Amino acid sequence: MQLFLFWCAALLMLVFGVAVILNRNPVASALSLVVSFLGLATLFMMLDAYFIGIIQVLVYAGAVMVLFLFIIMLLDLRAENLRKINWPATAGGAVVAFVFLIQVLSVIGRLTDAKKTFPPLARSTIDDVRNVGVTLFTNFNFPFQVIGVLVLVATIGVVVLSKRELANK
Amino acid sequence: MAIPASRPNLNWRERAFLPAIVSGLFITWRHFVRYIFGRTKVTIQYPEQTRDADLPDYYRGTPALVKDEQGRIRCVACQLCEFICPPRAIKILPGEIPTDDRFAKVEKYPEEFDIDMIRCIYCGMCEEVCPEQAIFLRKDYVVTGFTREEMVHRKDKLLEIGGVMHGVVLKWNDKK
Amino acid sequence: MYSWLILSSLAKIVGILFVVILPMVSYTVYAERRVSAFIQDRPGPNRVGPAGLLQPIADVVKLLIKEDFTPAGVNTFYYWLAPCLAMMPSIITIAVVPFGSTLFDVPMVIADVNIGILWVFAIGSLGVYGIVIGGWASNSKYPFLGGVRSSSQMISYELSLGLAVIPIFMLVGKLRLTDVVRYQIDHGWFIAPFIGDWANPVKWLLAIPMLISFFVFMVAMFAETNRLPFDLPEAEQELAGGYHTEYSSMKFALFFLGEYTAMIAGSAVMVTLFLGGWHFPGIPDGSHGWIFGLTNIVVFFAKVTALLFFFIWVRWTLPRFRYDQLMRLGWLFFFELALVNIFLVAGILACFHV
Ligand code: SF4
Ligand code: SF4
Numbered sequence: 001m002q003l004f005l006f007w008c009a010a011l012l013m014l015v016f017g018v019a020v021i022l023n024r025n026p027v028a029s030a031l032s033l034v035v036s037f038l039g040l041a042t043l044f045m046m047l048d049a050y051f052i053g054i055i056q057v058l059v060y061a062g063a064v065m066v067l068f069l070f071i072i073m074l075l076d077l078r079a080e081n082l083r084k085i086n087w088p089a090t091a092g093g094a095v096v097a098f099v100f101l102i103q104v105l106s107v108i109g110r111l112t113d114a115k116k117t118f119p120p121l122a123r124s125t126i127d128d129v130r131n132v133g134v135t136l137f138t139n140f141n142f143p144f145q146v147i148g149v150l151v152l153v154a155t156i157g158v159v160v161l162s163k164r165e166l167a168n169k
Numbered sequence: 170m171a172i173p174a175s176r177p178n179l180n181w182r183e184r185a186f187l188p189a190i191v192s193g194l195f196i197t198w199r200h201f202v203r204y205i206f207g208r209t210k211v212t213i214q215y216p217e218q219t220r221d222a223d224l225p226d227y228y229r230g231t232p233a234l235v236k237d238e239q240g241r242i243r244c245v246a247c248q249l250c251e252f253i254c255p256p257r258a259i260k261i262l263p264g265e266i267p268t269d270d271r272f273a274k275v276e277k278y279p280e281e282f283d284i285d286m287i288r289c290i291y292c293g294m295c296e297e298v299c300p301e302q303a304i305f306l307r308k309d310y311v312v313t314g315f316t317r318e319e320m321v322h323r324k325d326k327l328l329e330i331g332g333v334m335h336g337v338v339l340k341w342n343d344k345k
Numbered sequence: 346m347y348s349w350l351i352l353s354s355l356a357k358i359v360g361i362l363f364v365v366i367l368p369m370v371s372y373t374v375y376a377e378r379r380v381s382a383f384i385q386d387r388p389g390p391n392r393v394g395p396a397g398l399l400q401p402i403a404d405v406v407k408l409l410i411k412e413d414f415t416p417a418g419v420n421t422f423y424y425w426l427a428p429c430l431a432m433m434p435s436i437i438t439i440a441v442v443p444f445g446s447t448l449f450d451v452p453m454v455i456a457d458v459n460i461g462i463l464w465v466f467a468i469g470s471l472g473v474y475g476i477v478i479g480g481w482a483s484n485s486k487y488p489f490l491g492g493v494r495s496s497s498q499m500i501s502y503e504l505s506l507g508l509a510v511i512p513i514f515m516l517v518g519k520l521r522l523t524d525v526v527r528y529q530i531d532h533g534w535f536i537a538p539f540i541g542d543w544a545n546p547v548k549w550l551l552a553i554p555m556l557i558s559f560f561v562f563m564v565a566m567f568a569e570t571n572r573l574p575f576d577l578p579e580a581e582q583e584l585a586g587g588y589h590t591e592y593s594s595m596k597f598a599l600f601f602l603g604e605y606t607a608m609i610a611g612s613a614v615m616v617t618l619f620l621g622g623w624h625f626p627g628i629p630d631g632s633h634g635w636i637f638g639l640t641n642i643v644v645f646f647a648k649v650t651a652l653l654f655f656f657i658w659v660r661w662t663l664p665r666f667r668y669d670q671l672m673r674l675g676w677l678f679f680f681e682l683a684l685v686n687i688f689l690v691a692g693i694l695a696c697f698h699v
Binding site: 027028031034050051054055057058061062063066067069070073074128129130 | 423458459460463464466467468469470471473474477478481489492493496497499500503518519520
Binding site for chain 3: 190194197200201203204209211212214
C-alpha cells in the first residue's frame, strides 16, 4: 500500500513536472506545477512530515501559484502558443539536463545513506509543528530573525518603489 | 465638463461601519420576525388569490380586436398598429372588400390578424394609434401556451377576447 | 484493525458527506431563498411540498435536465475542470473537522491529523483555482474579471484568516482540531467565557482578543466564500454573475453548490475554533452512551446552522463593498487588527503565566 501510494504520488509529480515545460500554454504550465506541488506534498506527508507537506500546499500551491496565475492571465501570452520550437536550444537543454541527471545519480549512488533503510521511528506520530517551531526559535533563532528583517526590508522596498512610480506619472 | 460629486464627510462613527451594520442587521431581523409571526401580509398567492376584481381601468392586459354594436369587426386593416408596434408583434393580412359590397367605401378588412404574445410588451401603442378604435388592451393577463404557435393570438382569438365595444369613430356607418 | 479503520473511515465519509453535508448544502440554498424572502417581506418558494421543503429536489432536477451549453471559444478541458475544482476543496476541508465526540467508540472525525487547521487553510486556498480557471477558460470578459478579482481577494483575506487563528493556537499549543475542542471543553468556549471555569478572571480578559479574532476570522470567511458584502467576483450588477456567467446546467450548479459547501465548511471550522465544537454545557460526550454521541453531532450541526443563518442574514442586509474599499479594509484594517491581536494575547499570556 505504502509503496503503491509512493509511486502514485511520485509519478504524478514527475509527469506534471514534465508537463510544466512541455505545455505551450502558460496557464496550463502553471496548473501543472500546482499538481506537481500537490504530489510533492503527498510525498512529504507519507514521510510523516505533515507540516512541511501542508506548508508546501499552503504557500506554493495556494498562494505563490495563484499570484503566478494572476500575472500570467493578465499578460496576454497568446503568442507563446504559436511559437516555433527552437530545436538546437532544445537539444542543448536536453544534453545539459542529461549530464546533470548522471551527476545526481552518481552522487546518490556513492552515498551510503541512500542504500540503507531507516530504522522505524520511535513514535508513529511526531508533533512536527512543535519540533519545527522549537528548532527555529532555539538553534536557528538568529538566522530566522535575520530573514525576518530581510523580508521586511524587501517589503518596504517594494512599497517605496511602487509609490515612486505613481508619483512620477 | 465633469462635475465632481462631493462626498459626504463621515464622522468617525459612520466611518467605523459597525454601528451602521448592526442597525441594518436589526432592521432586517425585524422584518424577518414580523414575517415569521404573520404580521406582514403583502403577497398574493396568485393562482388561488387574484386581484381581478380591483384591476384599475387603465390596466393594460392583452391587446384584442373589438366589434361594434352591430357585430362588425371595427378594424379596417389600415395597418397603422402593425407599423407602430415597437416589438413588431402584429401581423396583418388585409383583404379587399369588393366594390359591389355595401361597405365598399371601407376598402379593406383584416383577413388575418395575428398578435404574437411572446413579442408583445403591452405598451398600448396599438390602441393609441388605431384610427377606428378597433384594438384595445383588455384586462386579461393570463397568456399561456406550450408552443410558440400557441402563443400567437389569431383573429378569432383576438375577437373572442375583445368582445363588443362602443366608440365614436365608425367608418362602416353611412354618415362618414 | 487496519481494515476496521478503513471501513469506519469509509462509513464516516459516506455518512457525513451524503447524509449530512450534501442535503445540508441543498437546504442551505433553500434557507437562503426563504430567509431572504422573509427579510424582504415575501414568502419565497413555498409551493413544492409542504412549505416548499421539496424545492431543492425540484431545483436539482431542473438543473440536471437543462441544456448544457458550451459557448464557442472556450478552453474545453479547463472549462470542464473548473466546476469540479470549485466544489472539491470545501468538501475535503470537512475531513479534519471533528463533527462529534465519539459514536460507538469511533471518533467522529474523518482524519484527525496534527496539522488540522493548516490543512483547512491549505485546501481552502486551493478553492480559488476553480474560480480563476472558470473565469479564464470561459473566454469572456466578465468571468475573467471575476476570476482575477477573486484571486486577489482570496490572497488578501487569507492572511487575516491565518493571523486570526494564531491566538487560539497560542492558548491551545496544538494545531489538531480535536485538541482545540478538548481545550474548549476544559476551559470554556473561546468567545463565551461564562462557560467552563467562569470564575477565572484571566479568561474574561482573554475573551476580548478572542472576540476580535472571531470577528476578523468571520469577516475573512465572508471574503473567502465570496459572500456579500464581499461578493465582488460574482457581482451580478457589475459582472453579470462573474466567473460563472458562461456556465449553464449542472456545471453552473456545481459552482453554486461549491459556494454553499464552502460556507458550510467555513461555519464548521468557525464552530470548532471558537464556539466549542460539538460541546454543549451539560451534555456529556459519546463515551457515556451512543445517544449522547448522537446528541453531540446534532449540537455541532445546530451551531453550524446558526452560523449559516447569520451568513444569510448578513448577505441580505449589507450592500457590496467597492473593490478598493475591500482591499483597503483587508490590508489596512483586518490585517493590522489580527496582528495587534496576536501581541495582545501574547502579552496577556506572558503577564498572567497561563
Ligand atoms: S390600427 Fe386599428 S383599424 Fe388599423 S389595422 Fe390596426 S386595428 Fe385595424
Ligand atoms: S400592446 Fe404594444 S407591443 Fe402589444 S401589440 Fe400593441 S403595440 Fe404591439
